């Protein structure tokens with residue numbers, strides 16, 4: 001780290017401690033050339049993740065929004081809200097693993113459904129009816145059928 005005062009390139013760390021509840025590291029540095037002391041913060045770089053919506057518009061990924069959708073789908077179902085929060089965290093992790101700066105809302109729906117299918121069938125169906133925008137009753141019934149077949153496969 002360059003000295004801000006004399007631009008000497010090799011400054012020394014004299015103290016290092018966690019900051020911002022452990023999300024950052026605060027370092028006191030000293031320039032051996034001119035004696036100037038200064039502070040740096042090191043924190044994880046989080047690149048914003050953008051969502052391309054069905055109408056083509058773009059917005060920043062919002063975990064709260066996904067959570068609200070899940071909570072609505074899980075209404076009156078025996079699902080704890082922290083379970084849904086875990087789903088949101090897992091979906092965000094999966095999305096970031098893609099390494100893309102933009103994802104479609106379809107992908108987010110698919111990922112969330114993948115986890116919901118292990119939690120609750122009714123919530124899964126409600127959520128998929130919102131996310132998949134079923135064009136016809138036939139497609140919706142086909143989807144239900146797949147769930148039933150999938151369940152029977154798991155049980156047999």
Ligand SMILES: [Zn+2]
Pocket residue numbers: 003004005006007008031032033034035036
């Ligand atoms: Zn200096």
